[in-house]
Amino acid sequence: MRLTIKNLTQTFGTTRVLNKLSLETSSVHALVLVGPSGGGKSTLLRILAGLDTPTSGTVTFDGTVLQPDEASLRIYRRTVGTVFQSYNLFPHLSARENLILPLVHVHGLNRDEAISRIEEPLRRFHLYEHASKRPAELSGGQNQRIAILRAMVVKPKRLFLDEPTSALDPEMTAEVLDMIESLKESGTDFVLVTHAMNFARRVADEIAFIGDGTALAHGPADIVFENPENPRVATFFEQVLR
Amino acid sequence: MSRSFAHLIVAVAVTSLLVLACFQVPGDWNWSGVWEYRQKFIFGWLVTLGLSLAALVLSVAIGLVVALFLGARNPLLEATGRIYVEIIRGTPLLVQLLLGFYVIANAVGLENRFVVGTLVLAAFSGAYMAEIFRGGLNAIPKTQRDSARAIGLTQWQSFRLVILPQAVRLVLPAIAGQLVSLIKDSSLLSVIAISELTLNAREVNSFTYSTLESYVPLAIGYLMLTLPLSATSRWLEASFRYER
Numbered sequence: 001m002r003l004t005i006k007n008l009t010q011t012f013g014t015t016r017v018l019n020k021l022s023l024e025t026s027s028v029h030a031l032v033l034v035g036p037s038g039g040g041k042s043t044l045l046r047i048l049a050g051l052d053t054p055t056s057g058t059v060t061f062d063g064t065v066l067q068p069d070e071a072s073l074r075i076y077r078r079t080v081g082t083v084f085q086s087y088n089l090f091p092h093l094s095a096r097e098n099l100i101l102p103l104v105h106v107h108g109l110n111r112d113e114a115i116s117r118i119e120e121p122l123r124r125f126h127l128y129e130h131a132s133k134r135p136a137e138l139s140g141g142q143n144q145r146i147a148i149l150r151a152m153v154v155k156p157k158r159l160f161l162d163e164p165t166s167a168l169d170p171e172m173t174a175e176v177l178d179m180i181e182s183l184k185e186s187g188t189d190f191v192l193v194t195h196a197m198n199f200a201r202r203v204a205d206e207i208a209f210i211g212d213g214t215a216l217a218h219g220p221a222d223i224v225f226e227n228p229e230n231p232r233v234a235t236f237f238e239q240v241l242r
Numbered sequence: 243m244s245r246s247f248a249h250l251i252v253a254v255a256v257t258s259l260l261v262l263a264c265f266q267v268p269g270d271w272n273w274s275g276v277w278e279y280r281q282k283f284i285f286g287w288l289v290t291l292g293l294s295l296a297a298l299v300l301s302v303a304i305g306l307v308v309a310l311f312l313g314a315r316n317p318l319l320e321a322t323g324r325i326y327v328e329i330i331r332g333t334p335l336l337v338q339l340l341l342g343f344y345v346i347a348n349a350v351g352l353e354n355r356f357v358v359g360t361l362v363l364a365a366f367s368g369a370y371m372a373e374i375f376r377g378g379l380n381a382i383p384k385t386q387r388d389s390a391r392a393i394g395l396t397q398w399q400s401f402r403l404v405i406l407p408q409a410v411r412l413v414l415p416a417i418a419g420q421l422v423s424l425i426k427d428s429s430l431l432s433v434i435a436i437s438e439l440t441l442n443a444r445e446v447n448s449f450t451y452s453t454l455e456s457y458v459p460l461a462i463g464y465l466m467l468t469l470p471l472s473a474t475s476r477w478l479e480a481s482f483r484y485e486r
Contacts (some may be wrong), residue, residue, distance in 0.1 A: 051391060078394035088389035092407050092484045102393040105403060134484050150393065 001062055001158055001189045002027050008057035010043050017043045019213035025206050030184055032204035033193045036236060039211040041193045042162055048191055049160040050076040078106055081151025085163040087143040089135045095146045096131040102154055118153050125149065125179055141172030145179050152183065159190035166195060197240055201225055209233045267454065275450030276459065286442030287463045293360050293438060294425045294467065300364035301424060305371025312376045323372065330369035335430050338362055343434045359431040367424040374420060378413035379405060411482040418475030422468045439463050
């Protein structure tokens with residue numbers, strides 16, 4: 001994917017969360033957004049995922065501009081997948097029904113087609129034996145992996161992941177990160193917001209450091225991590241990588 | 243001890259105490275007079291059953307629609323819902339029945355008192371249902387709506403497939419309580435001369451002068467409606483349960 005963001009501004013009331021943020025990636029498979037809490041990463045991701053409309057500015061994916069009206073955004077959201085920090089599965093449905101719901105109600109498959117489409121991914125990620133359980137009966141890591149599968153089984157153009165491991169303990173974090181890495185190997189494009197710096201560095205084609213509502217640094221992972229020009233970015237990495 | 247066995251023991255104990263108390267009442271019990279009028283009890287019970295069932299379905303529908311009004315962004319819709327709820331909850335059902343039948347129904351040319359009675363009862367109960375549903379809908383976290391939007395559901399699909407099923411599970415006990423109240427409140431329909439269970443019991447009382455003998459079957463008649471309702475609600479609650 002090739003992402004171009006021009007002068008993106010987002011205000012909530014009097015708070016300006018994004019301030020004329022501009023960013024232009026080369027052709028990448030994995031773009032990782034890092035930076036301090038409250039710096040605007042999640043706000044940016046929600047705009048990229050078509051969940052919020054910016055106050056001003058434009059977002060272009062592969063030459064197509066995101067239209068800000070709800071009808072266009074809904075069509076757009078059907079072509080991408082989004083995973084949230086707190087997994088957000090539907091608690092009244094089993095894992096299997098969570099996966100089937102978008103296939104049947106949004107993408108027009110019949111039930112049998114949907115069930116056969118999800119079987120292989122469930123097996124591949126060792127979730128098949130848990131498919132009949134409801135979210136409350138699954139671990140945090142299993143829930144998050146089901147949430148990622150729910151976004152994946154509709155065969156999206158790209159995936160947006162908003163701090164997918166922030167609510168998980170280290171062991172569960174590892175299982176979710178492994179899954180994301182294997183998705184990358186199988187050719188899925190994604191934009192990831194994360195605080196897992198080592199993982200970010202390993203998986204990212206490009207990294208953007210979002211702070212103070214703008215992109216303070218951007219480029220290939222090694223360059224951003226090793227030689228950040230911006231002192232604010234350097235201090236941040238010094239603290240979190242210590 | 244199993245739960246159902248415990249229920250049985252307590253029920254038997256309470257019934258025995260009541261029967262014992264009845265034997266303390268001075269004078270003789272006269273069941274023969276009341277037995278003669280048993281058809282009236284059966285007829286009245288069936289009328290109450292029919293009225294309650296119709297009002298029950300209607301009040302749930304009214305409750306849902308008004309709950310959506312209460313949560314609407316459009317201020318006119320919100321105001322309509324709010325004023326409806328406040329007027330209905332703030333006035334006695336007795337007044338609503340009398341005004342509904344003699345003024346409003348009269349004005350629109352509606353003469354069938356069964357229909358008017360059912361409508362007023364449903365409107366009354368619907369106001370309470372609306373507040374219950376609104377509470378339930380508001381209790382569903384915003385992240386669920388987000389999640390529904392993210393997978394591309396329309397607003398209506400999100401409501402029908404994600405929000406409503408969770409809200410229904412939350413409000414089920416409160417709704418069941420409200421429905422039990424509705425069945426008992428139907429006894430007030432006697433004031434507009436609907437021949438339901440309470441009116442029939444009062445008539446039997448005035449024919450036979452045996453007050454307690456008329457009212458004990460009345461209590462049993464209502465319990466025969468409310469107990470199955472409570473049991474159904476508990477069964478539904480258990481089968482909708484999705485927490486650990």
